[in-house]
Amino acid sequence: MKSHKPQFRLLMVATAALVFATSTAWADIKIGFNVPLTGFAAADGKSALQGAQLAVNQVNASGGVAGQKIELVVYDDQASPKEAVPSATKMVEKDGVIAAVSGSYSGSTRAAASVFQRAKIPYVVAYAIHPDITLAGDYMFRVSAMGEVQGRGGAKLAQNLGKKNVVLITLKNDFGKALASGFKDAAPNLGLTIINEYEYGMPDRQFGPLVSKLKSDNPEVIYASGYFFTAGPLVSQIRAAGITAPIIGQEGYDSDKFIEIAGDASEGTLITTSLDRDSKAPATIAFLADYRKATNQGADMVAASSFTAMAVLINALKRTDGKGGVALRDAIASGTYDMPIGKLTFNDLHEVKKDIQVQIVKDKGFHHYSVISDPVLLAPPTKAK
Amino acid sequence: MLALELTAQGLIQGSIYALVALGLTLVYGLLRILHVAHASLFTLGGYVGVLVCNASGSLLLGFLCAALVAGFSGVMMFRLAYQPLLSQPPYVALIASIGLFIASEEAFRIIFGAQGMSFMAPPLQQQIVLGGGLQFKLAELLVMLSTAIIIAVLAWLQSRTRVGIACQATVSDPQMAESFGISLRHVRDINFFVGSVLAGFAGVWVALLNNLVEPTMGSVTSYKALAIIVLGGLGSVPGTLAAALLLGVIESFGTIYLGNVLDRNAIAFAFLIAVLMVRPQGLFAKR
Numbered sequence: 069m070k071s072h073k074p075q076f077r078l079l080m081v082a083t084a085a086l087v088f089a090t091s092t093a094w095a096d097i098k099i100g101f102n103v104p105l106t107g108f109a110a111a112d113g114k115s116a117l118q119g120a121q122l123a124v125n126q127v128n129a130s131g132g133v134a135g136q137k138i139e140l141v142v143y144d145d146q147a148s149p150k151e152a153v154p155s156a157t158k159m160v161e162k163d164g165v166i167a168a169v170s171g172s173y174s175g176s177t178r179a180a181a182s183v184f185q186r187a188k189i190p191y192v193v194a195y196a197i198h199p200d201i202t203l204a205g206d207y208m209f210r211v212s213a214m215g216e217v218q219g220r221g222g223a224k225l226a227q228n229l230g231k232k233n234v235v236l237i238t239l240k241n242d243f244g245k246a247l248a249s250g251f252k253d254a255a256p257n258l259g260l261t262i263i264n265e266y267e268y269g270m271p272d273r274q275f276g277p278l279v280s281k282l283k284s285d286n287p288e289v290i291y292a293s294g295y296f297f298t299a300g301p302l303v304s305q306i307r308a309a310g311i312t313a314p315i316i317g318q319e320g321y322d323s324d325k326f327i328e329i330a331g332d333a334s335e336g337t338l339i340t341t342s343l344d345r346d347s348k349a350p351a352t353i354a355f356l357a358d359y360r361k362a363t364n365q366g367a368d369m370v371a372a373s374s375f376t377a378m379a380v381l382i383n384a385l386k387r388t389d390g391k392g393g394v395a396l397r398d399a400i401a402s403g404t405y406d407m408p409i410g411k412l413t414f415n416d417l418h419e420v421k422k423d424i425q426v427q428i429v430k431d432k433g434f435h436h437y438s439v440i441s442d443p444v445l446l447a448p449p450t451k452a453k
Numbered sequence: 454m455l456a457l458e459l460t461a462q463g464l465i466q467g468s469i470y471a472l473v474a475l476g477l478t479l480v481y482g483l484l485r486i487l488h489v490a491h492a493s494l495f496t497l498g499g500y501v502g503v504l505v506c507n508a509s510g511s512l513l514l515g516f517l518c519a520a521l522v523a524g525f526s527g528v529m530m531f532r533l534a535y536q537p538l539l540s541q542p543p544y545v546a547l548i549a550s551i552g553l554f555i556a557s558e559e560a561f562r563i564i565f566g567a568q569g570m571s572f573m574a575p576p577l578q579q580q581i582v583l584g585g586g587l588q589f590k591l592a593e594l595l596v597m598l599s600t601a602i603i604i605a606v607l608a609w610l611q612s613r614t615r616v617g618i619a620c621q622a623t624v625s626d627p628q629m630a631e632s633f634g635i636s637l638r639h640v641r642d643i644n645f646f647v648g649s650v651l652a653g654f655a656g657v658w659v660a661l662l663n664n665l666v667e668p669t670m671g672s673v674t675s676y677k678a679l680a681i682i683v684l685g686g687l688g689s690v691p692g693t694l695a696a697a698l699l700l701g702v703i704e705s706f707g708t709i710y711l712g713n714v715l716d717r718n719a720i721a722f723a724f725l726i727a728v729l730m731v732r733p734q735g736l737f738a739k740r
Contacts, residue, residue, distance in 0.1 A: 108669070110567035240716075266709075269716055271673045273663045276462030276593075277705040283586075284455045297569060301663040308580065310588040329571050329665050331578070 096139040097132075097390055099124070099381065100159035100168035100189075102180055103374075107146035108297075109173055111325060112370045116171030116194060117142065118363050119371035123378035126358070133382065134390035141165055145176040152176035156183035165189065166392035167381055171374045174198035174242045181208055190384075190397050194377035195319065195342075195370055198242045199449065202417050207397055209418040211376045211409070212319070212342055215243060217448050219250020221340045221424040221440045222316050226289045227258040228438065229314060235285050236265040237278065237292035237302065239320075244293040247318055251291055254445065263287060268294075273301045279309045287313050295320040300329025307333035314338060322369035327432055337429045338437060342409040343372040344425040346436035355408035366433075367408075376407040419448035454585060459705045465593050465662075467701020468600035472655035473674055474681040474693050475604075476527070476648025482624050482688035483644050485543050486535055489550040491527075491652055492675030493557035498523040498653025499666035500561065503570050512576040516657050523653020524646045531645040554675060561668035569667035577661055592661040599658075603651070604694060611690075620644060624688075673718060680725045684736050692737030699736075700724065 101120055104113035124138045132138060141163045143155035152172070159165045160183060168184055170177040170193040177196035184191040185205035193201055193208065197215040202208045213221070226234055234255070238248040248265065255262055264285050266278050282290070290313050292302060299321045306315065307330075317339040327334045344352060345366075355375060359367040367375075384399035405412045410422045424446060428437040440446065473495050480488040498519040506515035534553055538546045577592035611617035622630040623640045631637055660666045681700055685692030700721055707720040715723060728736055 106562070106567060108567065266712060269718060271669075272717060273665060273670070274466060274659075276465055277459050277708040280455060280458035280462055281709045283458070297665060297667065300571075301665055304664060305590075308578070308588075308590040308593075310580065310582070325568060325571075329663075331575055331664065 096137045097134075097385065098139050098141050098163055098165045099378070100141045100143070100156070100163065100165035101171055101378075102143050102145040102152060102155055102159075102168070102176065103171035104147035104173065104176070105142075105144040107148065109147035111296075111323065112173075113144070113147075113171065115323075115368050115371040116374040118365075119359070119367070119374035119376075120169060120171055120194075120378040122355075122359055122362050122371075123375045123382060125362070127382050133385045136390055138382065138385075145172050145180070147173040147176050149175050149179035152179040153183060156180035160184070160187045160189060166390075167191070167385070167396060169374070169377045169381060170194055170196055171370075171377075172196060174201070177201055178204075181205075184208075188393060188397075190381070190392070190400055192377040192381045192400065195373040197246060197319075199246070202419055206418070209380070209400055209414060209420075211380060211407075211412060211420050212373050213422065213424060213446070214419060214448055215246025216250035216253065217446055218318055218340055218424065219247040219252075220254040220445050221250075222247065222291055222318065223251045223254035223258050223260060224440050224442060224445055225316055225338065225340060225426055225438075226260055226291065228440075229289060231289040231314070232259060232261055233263050233286075233288045234260050235263055235282055235287040235290050237282075237290065237294075238265060238267045239293045239295075239298060240267045240269050243295075243320065247293045248291075268298070268302075270298070272298065275302050275305050279305050279311070282306065283309050283311055289313055290315045292317055293320065296323040296326035296329065300326050300334075303337055304330040304333040316340070319369050322427070322434070324366060324368065324433075327429060327434075334429045335431075339427050339429075339434070340424050340440070341369045341427055342422075342425060343367065343369045343427075344436050344439075345427065345434050347408075349406075349408075349410070351406050352408045352410075372408045376405075376409050376412070379407060380405050380412070415448055416451045417449060419450075421446075421448065454587075457585075458587060459709065460702055461587070461589070461593075463702030463705030464597055464698060465701070466704060467698035468597050469655050469659060469662075470674075470677060470681055470701055471604070471694050471697035472600055472651045472658070474678040474685070474697050475607075475690065476652050477678050478682045478685065478688055478690060478693040479644050479648045481682060482690075483620075483641060484535065484539070484546075486546045487543070487550065487679065488535075488648075489547070489675055489679070490530060490534075490553035490557065491648070492671035492678065493554050493561075494523040494527050494530075494649045494652040495656040495659075495674055496557070496561055496666065496668070496671040497526060498656030499660040499670060500565055500570065500656075501653070502657030503572055503660050503666055506576070507573050512661075516654065519653045519657045520650045521653075523656070524650040527645045527649025527652070528642050530649075531641060536641075554671070558668050558671070565668065567668065569665050571664045571666075572660070575661065575664045590662070592658070596658045596662065599654075603654070607647070608690075616643060677718070677721050680721050684725055684728055686735030686737045689735070689737055692735060695737055696735075 145151040167190040174196040181204035193210040195212045238244045321339045322341045387399045388395045424440040426437040427434040501522045502515040502519040505518040579591040619635045681696045685696035708717045
């Protein structure tokens with residue numbers, strides 16, 4: 069008989085294995101994850117994926133949620149809105165995810181947000197800072213401080229340094245403009261005078277003319293927004309021109325790559341961010357150690373925020389016994405979380421309430437400088453506003 | 454004082470533009486091809502320079518390897534992509550060139566990674582303090598100096614050596630040149646080689662100035678170099694030089710005084726449009 073042929077038996081075994089494999093996968097809880105694994109943001113994407121994966125591995129190693137394993141469904145969105153919508157739709161329609169996490173930038177996260185909101189699937193955003201994201205609806209959550217809030221924190225830091233005259237160097241995109249507007253908002257009440265503001269574009273790496281002008285402005289402190297690939301050359305060129313005023317940066321600087329590019333010039337740079345590498349908090353210490361063990365790399369802000377977004381979601385899933393929808397949304401909203409980036413709660417717009425960590429570059433690494441803790445100044449926008 | 458500093462910064466940027474645009478104008482003068490993919494040799498030069506310098510600790514070796522790798526890659530580009538298309542109308546070669554440029558950006562991303570590369574111990578970062586509060590990085594001063602030297606040497610080669618004169622003859626009348634025993638094939642190879650060497654050289658300078666090379670670092674340079682050779686009166690070497698330096702300085706002042714109205718990278722094109730309205734043949738064309 070034909071069925072006794074070895075090839076046929078092999079086929080039967082393979083089919084059985086496949087059926088078996090898919091049926092166990094079906095029993096898992098699927099969480100979607102959009103992240104830029106290629107394109108200009110790929111370096112951050114790698115950190116984000118490693119952070120999120122760590123949170124998932126930890127919960128699976130300890131028995132999963134309601135007896136089921138968590139399965140991460142990963143899509144590369146290239147930090148681009150046009151990739152984000154199809155991948156969000158696939159997560160909803162094809163993969164049937166119960167919830168999703170964004171490990172990506174504002175552009176793609178904004179685009180994906182409305183897809184998840186329409187499907188009533190909770191979406192926890194790790195480090196994208198654009199205000200429109202949580203405005204998409206009540207299924208949206210964000211674990212990082214919005215641009216405006218971070219900008220206000222930057223102004224507070226300038227005041228704490230005892231400085232008065234500030235020059236802003238602003239990256240011309242959602243991220244830079246949100247930061248600058250927060251800074252300008254808070255500046256008058258903190259006794260700061262903004263003597264000049266310059267804007268630059270994403271492709272700019274050579275800042276010679278801007279630096280010359282900056283030198284003649286002679287500010288006491290410089291508030292410069294950017295990502296490590298723009299901030300690295302910028303800070304190095306500012307120092308090369310002999311300008312010694314302190315430079316305040318933000319989360320976009322928060323990568324070892326920044327220190328690698330700017331070299332010695334990076335020493336003394338201050339950044340407002342979410343991760344304190346020298347933290348004494350047990351959740352942070354454990355995360356830093358586990359991350360190093362899993363990846364053989366030091367964690368950055370993106371990794372810590374993506375871990376946090378995933379861990380917040382898993383924490384809530386445990387409380388709903390693996391159920392999604394309204395129950396999960398309400399569980400996320402009502403929780404209090406002890407995370408590597410601090411103690412978190414959400415307000416009525418599902419923006420996070422937390423302190424801002426200030427890190428300083430010292431001996432080729434980010435280290436603790438101070439904490440900005442001012443619930444009024446750092447209050448995120450609410451539904452009312 | 455500020456004006457002086459802005460001029461100096463403009464000349465630094467202009468030197469980089471000049472190195473890249475010269476190769477482009479050489480190719481255009483000889484073959485009437487707009488060689489967009491030229492900027493990918495600039496990126497390639499940056500990567501090779503950083504890799505070799507990091508591995509060997511010698512910046513000089515980095516420069517040498519970058520120039521040679523870019524030079525030979527340029528010749529390969531000509532032989533494989535342009536030579537078979539020479540009988541076609543020029544836009545066919547232009548399309549090939551754009552395709553080649555996009556493909557090379559992706560290739561850099563796949564081979565070297567998306568996040569770029571830096572020198573482990575960036576050379577030439579010493580601070581040079583000149584009188585009157587002027588202060589520069591050593592690399593900034595050397596980029597101007599070396600560009601001036603290279604261009605002087607090239608000018609000498611072109612007017613005083615057999616090879617240089619053969620090149621000039623080929624540009625002005627290829628058929629006549631060939632009948633005098635000049636090998637067109639040789640002249641074209643040399644042309645691509647020299648132009649590409651300059652681009653690779655410029656790539657290493659930019660790596661030194663920013664301590665960062667990325668897959669996309671050629672994209673802005675590629676279209677700005679095109680604007681420069683149009684400004685310089687397509688195919689004219691002295692015109693290209695002058696246009697590159699002029700654009701560097703205009704951009705430098707424009708970034709500061711027009712920055713709120715015009716993006717830095719738009720200034721080049723606003724200037725280009727303004728010039729073409731008055732002098733459609735370019736700033737420095739003879740006719």
